[in-house]
Amino acid sequence: MSPSSPSVTACAASPSRGRPREFDPDEALARALRVFWQRGYEGASMAELTEAMGIAKPSLYACFGNKEALFRKALDLYEREKLCYVKTALDAPTARGVAEKLLTGALATHCGETDPQGCLGVISAVTCGAEAETIRAEVIARRASSERAIVARFERARDEGDLSEHVDPEALASYLTTVMQGLSVKAGSGAGREALERIVATTLACWPSA
Amino acid sequence: MSPSSPSVTACAASPSRGRPREFDPDEALARALRVFWQRGYEGASMAELTEAMGIAKPSLYACFGNKEALFRKALDLYEREKLCYVKTALDAPTARGVAEKLLTGALATHCGETDPQGCLGVISAVTCGAEAETIRAEVIARRASSERAIVARFERARDEGDLSEHVDPEALASYLTTVMQGLSVKAGSGAGREALERIVATTLACWPSA
C-alpha cells in the first residue's frame, strides 16, 4: 500500500551486485501465502513452504528472514490483495450497503475457486500451539483495527441518519464481524458456495432496516 | 452420562487382574480435554498432554490407544459435558427460544472462567496440518449432525406456526450456527464476556420475529 515499499523485493536494498536471484520474491511470497492459508502458521512446515515456493531453504532465509517474518510478509500480502474488499465496502453509501459488500466480499474471498477456503486471519487466530502466541496476537490486533474502521463507518451512518438511533454502532459492527468470521469457519469446513450465499441472504434479511 | 458406558474406565474390560492403575482415567481424560481445547489437536504435544494428565506416556498409550484415539475420547467428553446445552436448547417452546438458549449456551460454554476460551470443534475444524485431516473430517461431521437437529427443530417450529412461513428453516439454522461459530472465534481471540453478550443481544434483536 505504501509507495515507499511497493513489493517485497525491497528487502534486497543493493542495486545489483553479486549473483542475481533466480526467483521472483513476489511470486514466491504469493505461493507461501497459499500454504499458510491452507495449513495455518504452525501447520505449514518449512519443507512444504520451500517446495511450494520452488526455492531451497537458504534462499528463503536469506530473502525473508525466518518463518515468522515470512508469515508476516504473507499476512501483509493477504491484507493488501485479499482483504481489500473491506476498504471498498466502507465506501458504500449506507450502513446496509456496507454490510452487504462486506458479506459478499467475505464470501467471494473465502469461498473462491482458486484460493484456499476460509480466512487466513481466522485460521491463524484460532490455531494456537504456544510457539505461535506472538503471531496470534498480531493477527488479532490487525483484526481489531479493521473492526474499529467498521464501527467508525456505522457511527457515521447513524449521524447521517441511515442507521436507526436505537442501534449501537459498536454492537452492530461486532455482530457483523462475528457473522463474517462464522462464514470463514463454515467455508473452511467445506461448506458449499450456495450454503454460504444463503447465510449471507439470511443475514441481510435480518439486517436492522433504517 | 449414559448408563451403558458411564466412564472411560470401560476400556479396561477385565475386572481386576494384575497391578492396579494408579490414576483415574476419567480425570486424566478431562485434563487432556483442557489441553486439546487450548492448543487444538496438532498444537497439543504428547509431552504437554502427559504432564497435564499426570501420567507417563506408556500409561497413556495403554489406556487410551494413541493421540488420535485420545482426542476422540476427549471429543466425546466435550460433547457430553460441554455441548449438552444444544440438546436442552432444542426443548425450548419456540424457535426464538431455541435460538436464545443456543446463543447463551454457547456464550457460557466458550467464554467461561474455568474452561479454555473458544470452541474445541471450531479450533479443530479450522486447524489443518495434513496429518489431522481425518480428525478434521470427524469434527465437521459431528457439527453437521448437530446442525441437522437444529434444522429439524426449526421445521417443527414452522409447522407449529411459531416461525414465519417466509423463513427457510435450513437457512435460519445455518445462519444461527454461523453466528455461534463466529462467537467461538471471537471468544478464542480474547473478546470479553460483555462484548459477546452484546453480540448475542444484537443477534436476538435482529431475529425474525414470528
Add this chain to the structure above:
DNA sequence: CCTTTTATGTACTGATCGGTATATATTTCA
C-alpha cells in the same frame, strides 16, 4: 584475471515430534 559480493545446493545441527522396547513393580489366581 582476480577479488568481492551475493545466491544456490547439499548436508548438516540440536530439538522435538509421536510412539515403543524393556525392565521392574504390583496385583490376582493357582
Add this chain to the structure above:
DNA sequence: TGAAATATATACCGATCAGTACATAAAAGG
C-alpha cells in the same frame, strides 16, 4: 510360594521440526 497378568518408569526409536555451515556458482568492480 510361585506363575500369570497388568501397570509403571526409563530410555530409547526413526521422523520431522526450524534453522544453518559450507562449499560452489555467478555476477560486478578493479
